[in-house]
Amino acid sequence: MISGSHSAFLLTSRWHDEGETTLLTYWWQTPRGPVRTVITQPVVCFIPAVAAERAQNAATTLGWPVTVKPVPMRSFDGEAAAACYLPSGLLYRWRDLMREQGVVCREVDIRPTDRYLMERFVYGAAELHGHWRQGAHFADIEGVRIMPTRYQPSLRCVSIDIETSFPRNGEPDRLFSIACYQPHESLVLMIGDPDQSNDEVTLVADEPALLRAFLTYIQACDPDVLIGWNVIQFDMDFLRRKYHQHGIAFTLGRDGSELQWRVPANQPDRIYLHIPGRVVMDGIECMRNATYQFESFALNDVAEHFLGDGKLLHGDDRGGDIERLFIDDKPALARYNLKDCELVWRIFEKADLFNFMIERAHMTGLPLDRMGGSVAAFENMYLPRLHRAGYVAPNLGEGYSAEKSPGGYVMDSRPGLFEHVLVLDFKSLYPSIIRTFKVDPMGLVEGLAAYEAGGATKETVVPGYFAAQFHQQRHILPDLIRHLGERRDLAKQQGNRALSQAIKVIMASCYGVLGSDGCRFYDTRLSASITKRSHDIIQQSSRWIAQQGYDVIYGDTDSVFVWLKKSVTNDEADVIGKQLVRDLNVWFKQELQAQWGVESHLEMEYETHYRRFFMPSIRGEETGSKKRYAGLIETAGKAEMVFKGLEAVRTDWTPLARQFQRELYRRVFFAEPYEDWLREQVNALLTGQRDDLLIYRKRLRRPLPLYQKNRPPHARAASLLDAWREQQGLKPRFSDRGGWISYKITINGPEPVEIQRSLVDYGHYLEKQLAPIADAIFQFTGDDFLRIAGQQLDLF
Structure with missing residues (x-):
């Protein structure tokens, strides 16, 4: 045993009781290898101090090991607090006992x-300080002291993927192979004749042998992290069932312990697992946490987007293909299995997911495998500061909620076809409002107390909404936002994109949690003092811009769209945009200081100059639409079309419609002739030359049987496909979890592309796909789709 200290990165944590003692077990990655620390620490909760003696007497009477002590803290209602120290196993029984006593x-x-x-x-x-005792596979630290530090770990990772049968007609599912990938080393384990093993695949006799071989590999490789695609909800779930079926302990833990499994009662389709000393990270969930969005999160789709690469099998009957390869060409199946692992690894690297999740942990304390967790992240940052300020946090539901807080401000737009529109955007508007107007849970308590005590001056409080008052000096969140903003600016300067993105997500969530009833600090006085303030700011900005001689034709949450009403060059537009934001920022500083006595942290930025800009009206109305527009920008002499919310970027419209809109609007914006081109497009459609572009691709978000009344077209197409699959002896695709369906509209209604038999209903595509797109912009050019396409429509 030696004494010393090392930097460490947290992998997993767990707690349990031994007798009347609670033990906290943490697993860490260090430069010396994996380390386990076990700390004895009672759990704590808080009660009003006036009930301390009664509570202690109750614990003594019951013989419960609970210690109640006064602490220099109080609740948000002003009551002094006492802390209750006890084993974790008693915590909820203690809460219930106290509740019974009021x-x-x-x-x-x-x-x-x-x-x-x-x-x-x-x-x-x-930083871990203590006495290190090295074991065969990991070290224990006795008498550990834990200090904060920053440490960038070098994690040992393995990408895993399994291949299984696709059961038909009640057949039992079978495990074919398990692939494990690292750039310098890979392994595919598969059931087969062991004597036929080669460099591509290691064959074992049966499922039990395959399961044991996988455990042997993991123990030898000893990874910190396992990654995969839908790896927890499918791969690990399937493996867990197989280990149980064959009576083999699923000992993935670094200490030889079994994988621990939990399915919450309120989330029956959600699986959570715990492996002491190892983290399992799912690629889909990591991408979502990093705010990536895709039409489909299928591995092949994401890989093609990020890598220009994809899976080795693409057919509709992938299950049958996999089974055929397992029987006839095991090396080919091994290549397919390993390719999936490789794609996941490369996506993690390309999207910088390893670093993003590490930086998120550095900022919030969330473990690598904690997906979502915005409320937990906020509380991890806020609670220690709240406690040091002398407050106990409230329980869920204790905040004010009599009035509903509105969402972000969206201005009614002015529909039309414009030249020279500038977009001015507030940088991090909601966090800036929090800083400027001192919006804060504790600051609300302190501000209301000062207000009620008659100390309501500009030097002491800032008025909010729903009668909120925020203290000018005593607050936490504004300083926390400032700290995060400074860290993000530094990360940008250092080129640390992962840290910058992690902080951006965290800052954005600070408003979200305050507006979520799943957060203990939920209080509509807080959320309204952010959103309603943003409404005022956008409206004030619009009025100020109008006074400068320009028109604001649209506003959306944190942006305003300014029509210059005159012809300008790109350079002249840039000068106007930069001058507007400089002057507006100065105006806000002066106005807010004079009115509220606060320093403005609002920062308007000049974002974009649209040479041409189109804002459509709501279909069939004169009112302008919201969150939908198209524009033409020019950067470094290169023109680019931008579409927001329109059909060109909506995946529920056909490729035909998306391509048609992009090209038609381009021609309108560049003042190019389009009538002959439009007639050619209509003619090509009616003569079958665009059939490959007529596919709708939509997702059933629920199992197919739940679509009972007024079935939408994609559900009807899915029903046809599942019926056909059952006739072929195949498992229905949509009965359990829904999924994606591709279909066309035919003269007999929607039909899946796999089994389309009827003729295409070209009239549908003219009326529902092309005409609405054309007429939306023709409303402002003076043209008419039917007039231009009339001769071609006669063919139909």
């Missing part, structure tokens, strides 16, 4: 492992 327990639901680290401001990484 005593409110607070902060019961905070995980003991999270509380221990957050109260020490340990986020993601730590």
Whole structure:
């Protein structure tokens, strides 16, 4: 045993009781290898101090190991607080006992492992001090002291993927192979004749042998992280069932322990797992946490987008193809299996997901495998600061909610076809409002107290909405936002895109959690003081811009669209845009200081100059639409079309419509002739030359049987396809979880492309796809789709 210290990065944490003692177990990655620390620490919750003696007497009477002590803290209602220290196994029984006696327990639901680290401001990484005892596979640290630090780990990762049968007619599912990939090493384990093993695939006799071989590999490779695509909800779930079926312990833990499994009662389709010392990260969930959005998160679709590469099998009957390869060409199946692993690895690297999740952990303390978690991230950052300010956090539902907070401001647009429109955008508007107007849960408590005590001056409070008052000096969140903003600016300067993106997501979530009733700090006085203030700011900006001689034709949450009403060059537009934002920022600084006594952190930026700009009206009305427009911008002498919310970027419209809109609007914006071109497009459609572009692709978000009344076209197409699959002895595709369906509209209604038998209904595509797109812009050019296409329509 040696004494020393090392930087470490948190992998997993867990707590359990031994007798009357709660033990917190943390697993860390360090330069010396994996490390386990076990800390003895009771859990804590808080009750009103006036009930402390009664609570202690109740614990003593029941023989419960609970210690109640006064602490220099109070709840948001002003009551002094006492802390209750007890084993974790008693926590919820203690809460219920106190409830029976009319005593409110607070902060019961905070995980003991999270509380221990957050109260020490340990986020993601730590400096571990203590006596190191090295074992065969990992080290234990005795008498550990944990201090905050920043440490960039070098994680040992393995990408895994399994191949299975696609059961038909009640057949049992079978496990064919397991692939494990690292750039310098790969392995495919598959059932077969062991004597036929080669460099591509290691064959084992049966499923039990395959399962044991996988455990042997993991124990030898000893990864910190396992990654995959839908790896928890499918791969790990399938493997868990197979290990159970064959009576083999699924010992993935670094200490030889079994994988732990949990399916929440309120989320029966959601699986959570825990492996001591190892993290499992799902590529789909990591992409979503990093705010990537795709039409489809299928591995092949994401890989083609990011890598220009894809899976080795693409057919509709992939299950049958996999089974045929398993029987006839095991090396080919091994290549297919391993390719999926490789694609996942490359997506993680290309999207910088490893670094993003590490930086997120550094900022919030969320573990690598904690997906979502915006409320937990906020609380990890906020609670330690709140406690040091002398407050106990409220419980869910204790905040004000009598009035509903509105969403972001969206101005009624002025429809039309414009020249020279500027977009001015507030940088991080909601976080800037929080900083400027001191919006904060604790600041609200302190501000209301000062206001009620008669100390309501510009020097002490800032008025909010729904009668909110925020204290000018005593607050937490504005300073936290400032700190995050400074960290993000530094990350940008250093080229650390992963950290910059992680902070951006965290800053954006600070408003979201305050407006979520799943957060203990939910209070509509907080959320309204952000959103309603943003409404005022956009409206004030619009009025000020109008005074400068320009028209604001649209506003959306944090942006205004300014029509210059005159012809200008690109350079002249840039000069006007930059001057507008400079003057407006100065105006806000002066106005807010004079009116509220606050320093403005609002920062309007000049974003874009549209040489041509189109804002459509709502179909069939004169009112302008919202969040839908198209424009032409020019950057470095290169023109580019931009579409927002229109058919060209909507995946529920056909490729025909998307291509048609892009080219038609381009011709209108560049003042190029389009009548002959439009007639050619209509003619090509009616003569079958565009049949490959007529495919609708939509997702059934529920299992098919749940679509009972007024079935939409994509559900009807899915029903036809599932009926056909059952006739072929194949498993229905949409009965369990829904999914994506591709179909065309025919003279007999929607039919899936796989089994389309009827003729295409070209009239549908003319009326529902081309005409609405053309007439939306022709309303402002004076043209008419039917007039231009009339001769071709006679063919139909």
